[in-house]
Amino acid sequence: MSFLDRITEGWRKNRKPGYYEDFDYHWAMTIDLDQCSGCGACVTACQAENNLPIVGEDAFTKGREIKWLRIEHYWEGEYPDVKLNVIPMMCQHCDSAPCETVCPVSATYHNQDGLNTQIYNRCIGTRSCAVYCPYEVRYFNYNDHTWESPLDQQLNPDVSVREKGVMEKCTFCIQRIRQAKDNAKDDGRRRVRDGEVQPACVQTCPSKAMVFGDRNDPQSQVSQSLNDPRSYKVLDELNTNSSVVYLKKVEAEG
Amino acid sequence: MPNIDRRDFIKLVGAGGVGVGAGVVLRESIKHPKEHLIPHVLAPEDYSSGVATWYNSVCSMCSAGCGISVRTREGRAKKIEGNPSHAVNQGGLCAVGQAGLQVLYNPDRLTGPLLQSANRGSDGFTQITWEDGLTRVASRLDVLRAAGRGNRIALLTRGVGGHLAELLESFAEGVGTDQLHHYDYDHPHALYAANERFFGKQHLPYYDLSNTRHLLSFGADYLAGWLSPVHHSLGFANSRHGGDNRGYFVQIEPRMSPSGAAADEWVPAKPGTEGILALGLAHHIVASGHYEGEDINEWKDVLSAYTLEKVAEETDVSESVLRRLAESFANASPSLAIGGDGAGNNSNGVDTLVAINALNYLAGNVGEVGGVIFNPDPAGATSHSRQANYQTLAQLAESARAGEIDVLILNDVNPVFTMPLASEFKAALAQIPFIVSLSSFIDETSALADVILPSHTYLESWGDAFPEQGVGFSIGAVSQPVIAPLYNTKATGDIVLDLARRIGKPMRWDSTEDCIKDGWNKIYQESDSNTRTESFESFWTALLKAGVWGKKNHLKTDTSRPNANTIASIGVDAPTFSGDAELYPFVLQPYRSGMHDGRAANLPWIQELPDAMTSVVYGSWVEINPKTAKDLGLTEGDLVDIESVEGAVRAPILVYPAIRPDVIAMPIGQGHTNYGRYASNRGANPLEILSPLVDDNSGNVASNATRVKIVATGKHVEIVKTGGKSRDLGRDIVQTTGGDDHTAQTNSIPITVIPT
Amino acid sequence: MNVSIQPALKSLQTAALIAVVAVVGIFVGYFIDFLITDNPEVSAPEQPIAFSHKIHAGDNEIPCQYCHTEARRSPSAGVPSVNKCMGCHNEVATESPLIRQVSEYWENKEPIPWVKVHDLPDFVHFTHKRHVQAGIACQTCHGPVETMDKISVHSRNNDGPTLLASTTGEIMNSETSAVAATQNDHWEMGLCLNCHKQHDVVDGKAVRVDDGGFDNGLDCWTCHK
């Protein structure tokens, strides 16, 4: 393939603004806020799966925790008519992600699975993506993190340990997606089955509030969940076109 | 070319040399270090480098008995997940369960037997061999046993379920003592007592949250700490999407717990008045004709005092709310009332829980789907009778003080931390001549031991579990080692077996594995044809593979009515509190947060897990109502002393929007003085200042019945929390809907079980 | 008076020469270090036992996957267990001093601490399984291992495509064969990228195509983690 051909080919394939809709998969997640109790199991699952560092109290005090998935708390009203609304907040894998365009070195971009990916070893640490992200779900390694031996033995070998100066964020557990695709290849299947991939948070959620799957597949559980009339996107007015969809909490009358 | 003289030449050579050196250094500095490939001597069958192997086991972080699947790579456990086949948790797992890996890999774990060579509690431990350690212990035991004074040996273990309990039982018998106590701070003694009184069964029933349409939870934090949180979460989620008829959840508690936050309605009744409230509802149900049983008149008699007006006054809940709750509870079918720590750990705790049982009975929820179901046969479940309540431990301390205990064997239990200071438990331990600990860590209690024989973690040893509250039917699971022991430790069962052999009372098993297998063989033999396979061996293999076994034999069995005496005994007194209400204006509610009873405080993931309600990490705090804070002139981070009659603890103020103004709350779990690098000297332990006020019906301390006062210290600290401002300022981040569009069915969760 | 800059340039020549020599020196030093440590003759790390791939894979034509059994089913190719070595060497060449070393390890039940030669950085995800199953010959990346007494860090493939004779058990024809990593190719991103660009996967086998270009695993997360 000649140089010129490669250019024309690239142009042909990618010129349309919506070309990402033709991607192989389009992973998406729904989170039912009516079922989420904010217990935090997903937070620890994420930390365990993705080698998130134990940053220590000092770093927490300075606001440098690394939580790819966090639970946000919003109180409503005053005592005694007070309510707490919780919402798990992680990378929304926006199709129109503000963070992607700003990275000068393409360390974050939209991949063929519709994921907003972060290539740690390409990152030079401008931190602009974290500024551009309205969900504030990008976390920066302010220093090298260590695991006191033998805690290092729990590190997931499928996920790299990020070094200082690198931005990181939720990947939808892309290593599991990759593993599932690998398994599908072994089985001679072309596609991953619905439910075959579950990010750590979805897998562990005690109240099964999270559903993950391919929204290109209309039969998938997540596609059906997306059609729920309760579905909404956080900060949808920013047109980020996110892939994480929340289902509204129900306020029932006694 | 310029003329190069000698000096120039030297310069050139110098420059070249420096350059070459710099080049070499440059390349060397960017090269990767060499690594080694360490092959096996003999390749294991189920091992392939780079490929994950999963082992099913049982979580032992609390007594809920969730099934886990542990992912291992290259012989190391990498991740704990819920076992999707296990009916209790169906793949879900709480944060503490996942942090079990850090029990295994904790840098503070003991790596071999230790001997206290200095004063007790001084951390003057020296390494000894197993042989040495076991001999020392065995000789002590042997002397006592041989002299027939085996009863001077006391065994205190954490709540051990399954066949390991049988093994310990057998050991106690062997050494000739009946002082075998299981101790868990969170064991629901009051609930057992109340169930025995009302249902005549000293068991935990199955609370079918999944199918209920209306849940009244009296201080039961069922989503976070009560009985089987993961299973309750499943039930909660299922009920919220059980079709058009979405479950309605009411939480009655003075301080909003995570379950209260998830509920549709939070009712901040006065602390300790939950039972009165329940009886008020019962009164309304009976009075308004919702209950039509034959014994209606007896009920009317006993409930006559609990009119809504009076109850409203006593509980500080308006009459209209009470009426509405009673109506909807009675009309919803099925409905369910549960009572947890908040209600049970009061001076009137058992009465309160009996009242809640009565409420269930009156609403027709007993034995019904979506109500309270007793497992017909809690197969293999451990008897509650060995569980030590506060009184038992106080007695143990008393005998220790009296010099009646010669040897104390501790197994992974930390009463020094969870017992109030007023019990003087720690001082009592000092009177015991010889203390052995089988703990994997040095904690406040095992620090007092003379010999520590560190046991395996649950991920390295055999065990099994039969969750008593179950899932509506009998279920059991085997806990198998998923990783070769990291250190020079032994399984608890093996230590006990070894000791038994050494004192000449060998048991009928060779090893823990043997014991577990033996137990399961019995289950296999007794089981019906559904679970029969070709042989026990194939059953065993299949069991280990699936990680769980169950028999779905739930029957609507127990609909028996409480007899007249039972009904007549119903009644809840006003709660009593220690401390003068004038001097000590606030009721302290110590509650269990993410740290469990404190045993998870040494797990960094749990320390770093923001609290479910306040998002605080690494530390303790005191929750007070905004109004109270304003009255006292306190703001977040002001360091205060919480003083009870018994003592004081120091922690910063956290203004908490959802707590009664006359109540303050503190999380349990922090305040360790000696529990490894992650837990030690962090926060405060509210259990220390509890008054030893005991509910005689359960024998347990009424932990919600201590009055305290707040004394400002004038100091200020920064509370470490992840959250910024917890108000959404009209930004619609968490959106809600009250309309009809919530009826769409999405995540209906079928309860499944895969019997082997 | 002359204002040309040439005299000034001339007077600077020595200084410039020194600077140039120093800069060239850095490159030379870098290259010398490269030659020393990367030369197959010199750079191959000393192994605990002087195992020769030449004898095993070359002279005796033992297929690679006879020992590296996991290459087909696992991301890592794996090293054979001591047991595996002893499987043959119970019978074969038992008296050789090298084999004696092996049997010593076996008798002590100790693993042999082989030094890792082919190492990828932590952020790289590479799976042998996919590549072996796609019919890529080991030598494509590892070089003519069957000619090496010692395995060297960077494979140099001096003989080109003829080395594609597969030791995986199947003979690769020119159609299915992957192109060999060319001479002096280091294990850098460009090496992987080139091959991925030039090949497509047809029925699970890598096939050289001329119009592939974009689809075959060019996503960064194919190889990064």
Place this chain on the structure above:
Amino acid sequence: MKNFVVGLFGDPESALAAAGSIQTADLGTPELMSPVPMEGVEEVLGEKKSVIKRFSLFGAIFGGISGFLLAAITAVLYAHPTGGRPIITFPPYLIITYELTILFGIVFTVIGFFVSARLPNGLWTAWWKQDENRPYVPEAAVNKFAVSVTCTSNESVQQAEAILRTAGAEEVRDVTEEN
């Protein structure tokens, strides 16, 4: 033989007048050297044209095109979709285009300047033989205005010296080829 006769003047007007006389006397176009740019040179010695603007224009156009192509081609060579935008996104690429337009405009202007002013002095001798040696008087960098005449014969030297003196040169020097 090539001689330069240089007259030094204390003021620009005299120097300009002298230069005009030299040119009228058919002694070739003299070179003026001054510490500041002199006004009115073009009236006396004829209009000067420079190729700099062509260089600038070419540079700008070249820079613009290469800027856009750089952005566009590198984007399609290894496509990394970002923000759901098309791979060739005009608004940002126009900014790159703009910047490179200016960058190359500047660089080519400088090249144009060097070429047209034959600087650096001494590097262009290969192409402009007559530039091999050019006269210079250091005073011209301070406060003197110099007129330099290139003479190829003794007569012209004398003639030029005469004209310069007449015009009021403070000093007249013969700057002979130094080899």
Place this chain on the structure above:
Amino acid sequence: MHGEPNQLKYTDIHNDVVRSIVETGPNYYIALVTAFALTLICFFFPWFYQLYYGIGAAGMNHPSVWGTYLASFIFWIGLSHSGTLLSCVLHITNSSWRKAMYRSAEAMTLFSLVVAAIMVMVHVGRPWFIHWAAPYPNQMEMWPNFRSPLLFDVMAITTYLTGSTIFIYMGSIPDFAAVRDRTRGWRNTMYSLMSLGWRGTDTEWHRLHWAYTFLAVLIIPLAVSVHSIVSWDFAMSIVPALHQTIFAPYFVVGAIYSGTAGIVTVMFVLRKFMDFGQYITELHFDNLGKLLLVLSLLWTYINVVEVFTGFYSGASGETEALNYRLFGFYAPLYWEMITFCAIAPLLCAFKSFRTSFVPMLVLSIAINIGMYTERFLIVATSLSRQYLPDAWGLYVPSAVEISILLGTFALFTTLFLLFVKVFPSVSMYEVKETMESPKKSPPAASEGSPA
């Protein structure tokens, strides 16, 4: 010597300027060594520590991932707009008062840009990979992302740095030639090379004039674009209070404003310590004072507009960000900025103020403190109050950051001190141009013929 310029002779200028280069007193060395030592201690040591430890050495945290480093970057880029832009504009408009000061103003541009570029290195997490932001062919076949506003920055700053360097150099060629004739040894070699063999012929002057004019024409839009692009680093995000169309003009005005104030400071220093009193006169301070007044009014206007739009938007995010800036944690800084940049410069309405040197120096420094605060507030207040209140945080610079901030000034001073010894810091030929040219006089021997 302190007469009016038109009483000076060409030789005076020549001698004064050359003296400033070749004659170096001990004070200069003391100043240079001090500045260099401060640079090492305050800038490079903390930076190396940060390289070793990670960005955690600074005070940045989760919501506020940008901090003083970026504020310093904008500040220095802003300061750079003093010189070249002003110089170009004044060159095109033929303002003769520019000529005595533009060389040092351009030098300010250059060194500000250098410092700003270094601040980028300080700012990023892995500066050892910063070359990945440059388009060059590599085995990874990776190219930078040209869609990124940060890459616009890279391109713009590269261009601006190139342009400014060339511009200051081109303007200095005749002066290098003049200095060349007065120096010997290695200096002569250096100036010979730097002057490129300039002879001052009519053709050379002509070419220089055109080239210089073209450069000026090219650089004016470039300079405007540079700070617009810097503003887009922020404005292209959707952070409340940053996502604003007014940001580009806001930044450009702010940049010229702080740059002009910077020139006043440098003018004062040159006047005071380099004995250039006769070239840098009240006239310059007067004109710069007027410029400052105009710019301060413009700047105030844009600030008022910003406050108004924020207030008028009614969007929770915008109003909260505005509220926070005006009355929140950083409010004292905000009001300090308003005092220094909007109120204090009104003094420039009085000619007596404009023409007094010390008050102008104080004002110029105050304005730049205010402008630094502005940049800091842009970063700090917006990032700590974004869309999700639960992710709000607070950012306080660490000691390392403050030290590095101070170090940048030392670095700048060091570079500038080196500059005044290499470059003629007042443009000789252009100052000569502003004088009346010598009149016809009787022939006389040339005075003080240089070597």
